[in-house]
Amino acid sequence: MQARTANERRKPPLLLIAGLLFLLAMVAAFALAWHPAIAPVATPAHDSFDSKRLARGRQLAAIGNCAGCHSAPDGKPYAGSVAIATPFGIIYSTNITPDADTGIGAWSEQAFRRALREGVSRDGHLLYPAFPYDHYTRLSEEDIGMLYAFLMTREPVREAAHGNRLRFPLGFRPLVAGWNLLYLDKGPYRPVAGQSAEWNRGAYLTEGLGHCSACHTPRNALGAERKRAYLGGGQAEGWYAPALNADSPSPQPWTVDELSAYLRTGISARHAIAAGPMQDVVHTLSHAEENDVRAIAAYIKSVQGEPAGQRQRAAASLQRASLGSLAAVRPSGQAPVAGEEQRLLYLGESVYAGACAGCHDAGRGIGSSAALRLPLAVAVYDPDPRSLIRIIREGIMPAPGETGRWMPGFAGALTDEQITALLAYLRRHAADLAPWPDVAAALKEASSP
Amino acid sequence: MSTPAIRIEVNGKQHDISADPATPLLYVLRDDLALNGAKFGCGLGQCGACTVMIGGQATLSCITPLSVVGKRPVKTVEGLGTADTPGPLQQAFIEEQAAQCGYCIAGMIMRAQALLESNAAPTDAEIRRHMALNLCRCGTHMRILRAVRRAADGMKGEAANRGPHE
Numbered sequence: 218m219q220a221r222t223a224n225e226r227r228k229p230p231l232l233l234i235a236g237l238l239f240l241l242a243m244v245a246a247f248a249l250a251w252h253p254a255i256a257p258v259a260t261p262a263h264d265s266f267d268s269k270r271l272a273r274g275r276q277l278a279a280i281g282n283c284a285g286c287h288s289a290p291d292g293k294p295y296a297g298s299v300a301i302a303t304p305f306g307i308i309y310s311t312n313i314t315p316d317a318d319t320g321i322g323a324w325s326e327q328a329f330r331r332a333l334r335e336g337v338s339r340d341g342h343l344l345y346p347a348f349p350y351d352h353y354t355r356l357s358e359e360d361i362g363m364l365y366a367f368l369m370t371r372e373p374v375r376e377a378a379h380g381n382r383l384r385f386p387l388g389f390r391p392l393v394a395g396w397n398l399l400y401l402d403k404g405p406y407r408p409v410a411g412q413s414a415e416w417n418r419g420a421y422l423t424e425g426l427g428h429c430s431a432c433h434t435p436r437n438a439l440g441a442e443r444k445r446a447y448l449g450g451g452q453a454e455g456w457y458a459p460a461l462n463a464d465s466p467s468p469q470p471w472t473v474d475e476l477s478a479y480l481r482t483g484i485s486a487r488h489a490i491a492a493g494p495m496q497d498v499v500h501t502l503s504h505a506e507e508n509d510v511r512a513i514a515a516y517i518k519s520v521q522g523e524p525a526g527q528r529q530r531a532a533a534s535l536q537r538a539s540l541g542s543l544a545a546v547r548p549s550g551q552a553p554v555a556g557e558e559q560r561l562l563y564l565g566e567s568v569y570a571g572a573c574a575g576c577h578d579a580g581r582g583i584g585s586s587a588a589l590r591l592p593l594a595v596a597v598y599d600p601d602p603r604s605l606i607r608i609i610r611e612g613i614m615p616a617p618g619e620t621g622r623w624m625p626g627f628a629g630a631l632t633d634e635q636i637t638a639l640l641a642y643l644r645r646h647a648a649d650l651a652p653w654p655d656v657a658a659a660l661k662e663a664s665s666p
Numbered sequence: 667m668s669t670p671a672i673r674i675e676v677n678g679k680q681h682d683i684s685a686d687p688a689t690p691l692l693y694v695l696r697d698d699l700a701l702n703g704a705k706f707g708c709g710l711g712q713c714g715a716c717t718v719m720i721g722g723q724a725t726l727s728c729i730t731p732l733s734v735v736g737k738r739p740v741k742t743v744e745g746l747g748t749a750d751t752p753g754p755l756q757q758a759f760i761e762e763q764a765a766q767c768g769y770c771i772a773g774m775i776m777r778a779q780a781l782l783e784s785n786a787a788p789t790d791a792e793i794r795r796h797m798a799l800n801l802c803r804c805g806t807h808m809r810i811l812r813a814v815r816r817a818a819d820g821m822k823g824e825a826a827n828r829g830p831h832e
Contacts, residue, residue, distance in 0.1 A: 291791055567687055567688070567731075567733050568731070568733070568734060570687075570688045570731070571687065571688035571689075571690075571730075571731020571732070571733050571734065572729060572730065572731055572734065574688075575710075575729065576710065612711075614799075617798065623712055624711075625710070625711030625712060625726055625729055625799075627729075627730075628723065629719075629720055629721075629723035629724055629725035629726075629780075630720065630725045630726065630729070630730040630734060631734055632734070632736070632738075635734050
């Protein structure tokens, strides 16, 4: 009791300072937070838009994957109300169909442009940066116009905004002005002189509309991307989003052709099958303009650079893959194990032999009864096992009605102990790397949706 | 050279199985225990005809090796009732005439059973999402969904009737 009162006595000054700082921040934010409303307009008629621009807008919306956040799985397209879990609470996406009352039907192109470039709603309130306006600010006026044409010609749906469930005090929107002050670097993309037109197109799409780094770059405590670790690996919906820069975990260096095919099909025979949130991305990218996707691939490849350290990994992983059976692999760089670790590896080997080898050791091309050789699979080289755990548990399944590679989930078949053992075995034999630290925490994290 | 027997519990009975630990559970159920409800469909965990329950969860027995079952109880369609005294879910499938060729039905029933044991009052959307992994080539999906709905409503009714007395 004594210690407690002493503690409480120390608290007030800290609270006071924090309170004052908070107040100061609020005042500053208020000054920055005010934006005028833009007058409502009558929803533009369908035939007021040029059909070519509309078609182009559809392809651009595919690159932005607008539907990814704005179309609920059981709902109408672009009607919003998709729950997006963030470290700051749950944010619900809004209705971007041209319904005048609940959607963006009353938005002029100017209001739409301001939302994309500055994160401000038509009525002047600030949008949360879960909406990636820190990327869309790079968009050209031309592309914004085509996206506007596309969205304003969707089926209008009456669907009121779902209230967000954010941690206190983040429900107070003007606070976003502070975030914008720190992290929003407004303005369209500026082409880099000396780079090819394709490279610049790729950079523009990757950094702007594609907002690739929203998932593939790590974020700081305030949820902003850490620019110094650009495309250095981040997370999305509980999955590890692999580094796309020089830190790429892929043992086999990517080529532009492979990246391009992967982005459009979700299949790369030397690297991976798209899983988790990336499935949605490749599904929409299959509707994008092929040259645009290729430009993204070319730009990502240039960010990745020529693989230096990857070469040795590449040769070694190919050699392990060529052995066919993982059981034949003798890990080269790993310390010998004994006792509990040894037991875990034996268990992992038996799980692999029974549950995985049937497809993954089959030794044919990736098809309906053969799967990626795991010494090639990027996920076993990731810095943490989150994605691999989710693939093992949930499998890889295309959305209903979509084609794609399919792997059954093993959530019902394998216990946590068996998955832990399998991870230890795969890490050692497929990747020939040191064990992942703290698999237990990753297992726990990956079990929450 | 014979491998030590592996003990598993199926439909409440213990069995000692002498088989390679990598043997799919489906083969053990059908070949060693003569429980022929679960079917071999694709053998790749893609169709759901082999679905059984392990430790309460719907599991594809064709891609589940014997070695991973451990102490978790296995339940197959034979564990839900008999032809003379079908269980509530089996009864609902009969009443809705949900089987055409019947090949997928044991798997369908076991996947539905796992749902109803964890969620006694599923919504139609939850039933659809849960059952999506099991395929039927005859196209009786609508009847299958109705049967699951009927069983869920029936069980709820039973629970409600039972409620005040217990």
